[in-house]
Amino acid sequence: MSIPQYILKRLLAAIPTLLIISMIAFLMMRYDFTVGPINIPTPGGHWHVMDAVRIKNPINPLAGIETNPQISEAAKAQQRHMMGLDQPMYIQYWRWLTNFFSFHPEALAQGNPAGFFTPSLGKTFANEDVLDLLIQRGWNTVQLNLVVFLFSWLIALPLGIFAALHWRSYTDRAMTVLASVGMSFPGFLLALLMAVFAVKTGWFPLGGIQSENYTSMNLLEKIWDRTLHLALPATVLIVGSLSSIQRQMRGNLLDVLAAEYVRTARAKGLPERVVIYKHAVRTALNPLITMLGYEFSSLLGGAILIETVLGFPGLGQLAYKAVLETDTNLVMSTIILSAFMLVLGNLLADILLKFADPRIEL
Numbered sequence: 001m002s003i004p005q006y007i008l009k010r011l012l013a014a015i016p017t018l019l020i021i022s023m024i025a026f027l028m029m030r031y032d033f034t035v036g037p038i039n040i041p042t043p044g045g046h047w048h049v050m051d052a053v054r055i056k057n058p059i060n061p062l063a064g065i066e067t068n069p070q071i072s073e074a075a076k077a078q079q080r081h082m083m084g085l086d087q088p089m090y091i092q093y094w095r096w097l098t099n100f101f102s103f104h105p106e107a108l109a110q111g112n113p114a115g116f117f118t119p120s121l122g123k124t125f126a127n128e129d130v131l132d133l134l135i136q137r138g139w140n141t142v143q144l145n146l147v148v149f150l151f152s153w154l155i156a157l158p159l160g161i162f163a164a165l166h167w168r169s170y171t172d173r174a175m176t177v178l179a180s181v182g183m184s185f186p187g188f189l190l191a192l193l194m195a196v197f198a199v200k201t202g203w204f205p206l207g208g209i210q211s212e213n214y215t216s217m218n219l220l221e222k223i224w225d226r227t228l229h230l231a232l233p234a235t236v237l238i239v240g241s242l243s244s245i246q247r248q249m250r251g252n253l254l255d256v257l258a259a260e261y262v263r264t265a266r267a268k269g270l271p272e273r274v275v276i277y278k279h280a281v282r283t284a285l286n287p288l289i290t291m292l293g294y295e296f297s298s299l300l301g302g303a304i305l306i307e308t309v310l311g312f313p314g315l316g317q318l319a320y321k322a323v324l325e326t327d328t329n330l331v332m333s334t335i336i337l338s339a340f341m342l343v344l345g346n347l348l349a350d351i352l353l354k355f356a357d358p359r360i361e362l
Contacts, residue, residue: 003351010350014343018336025335026093029328031055096122096332122329124322130333133318138337140209141314143226147234149295152241157288159242160249161281167254175246182243187236188305194232195310204232207311233312241295248291252284259283282356289356293349294342 001009039047065071065079077086084092099120107115121130163172198204205211211225256262257280265275304316315334322330354360 003354007347007351010343010347014340017343018339021339022097022332022336023093025332026096027089029331030089030092096329121333124330125325125327130329133330134315134333134337137313137315137318140312141316143209144230144233144237144312144314147230148237148241151234151238152245153292156242156245157249160246161253161276163246163250164253164257165276172250176250179243179247182239183247185239187240188309190239191233191236191306191309194236198232205229206232209313229312233306233310236306236310245288245291248288249284252287253280256280256284285356286353289352290349292352293345293347295345 041047062076062080062083062085065076080086084095087095099122102118102120104115104118107113119131121134124130124133159175163175166172195206198206205228209226209229210222211217211229214222214225217225257276259280262275262280265279266272304320306312307314307317308320315337319331319334321327322334
């Protein structure tokens with residue numbers, strides 16, 4: 001099977017997966033149904049009829065309004081109708097689904113292909129467009145995690161290879177200890193220490209993604225300003241990620257160097273650099289490529305605690321706030337987006353594995 005056919009097949013297979021995830025997420029956010037009455041047998045051979053029980057989600061999107069005595073019942077009913085909460089659960093889900101899959105064939109006839117598919121994810125409780133909010137916050141998180149992603153892998157892979165090639169040396173042992181400390185050190189505690197450091201020194205801005213006068217800066221000043229705002233959260237995330245990847249690479253390469261085909265390659269007189277970098281490293285990368293797919297899927301997830309502590313306006317902080325405020329449209333959208341990134345990350349890992357190891361069949 002060719003790679004384009006494989007990609008198309010996987011994307012088509014992802015559609016029912018995402019639909020099932022959306023159904024489960026919607027059920028968790030909006031479930032409201034009645035069970036019963038139920039006949040229960042008693043020890044005496046008789047039957048006891050248990051009355052119908054209504055199972056209602058404790059999450060109430062209108063809790064703040066319904067507990068406000070200054071708002072009339074008519075206004076509450078109107079707000080409930082506007083949000084569709086007066087409809088059965090399956091109708092609410094169908095409305096959400098049809099709003100998302102909003103197609104306009106007439107846009108193609110008018111020469112406007114961009115208007116053919118205009119998904120709508122609804123409004124937040126603050127009357128903000130959910131899609132616009134996800135794009136804005138998602139872009140912030142993508143910038144942060146791409147920096148973490150690139151620096152972690154570009155630094156961790158060479159360090160892991162170096163440690164494996166100098167196994168049991170003092171350098172290897174020191175790197176192993178540092179990696180263990182980096183993996184075990186709590187991320188939120190490191191974020192707190194970095195926040196204190198930023199406040200005490202004033203070297204780095206705390207909170208936000210850009211300064212207030214960002215629009216008046218030139219290009220170089222804008223790049224430097226973004227770099228300073230990304231420095232603290234990126235450093236916290238890089239510490240844990242780098243340690244994990246470095247140890248994984250070291251362990252994989254040590255296993256491969258002990259394999260029979262590596263000893264055979266050395267016995268045939270192949271140069272050591274060819275044995276290591278063309279054969280051993282290439283094989284040791286396979287498990288890490290699978291790990292890379294999961295790293296990609298978590299790009300938009302962010303780190304909720306770290307984003308909250310350092311005041312970074314990312315997607316993780318947005319999702320956490322949405323859960324606290326029971327903003328169902330926003331919570332639903334972040335769940336679907338995370339699921340899509342997971343599917344996309346696994347697909348990317350499978351394709352990269354095919355390029356890294358020709359023996360793998362799609």
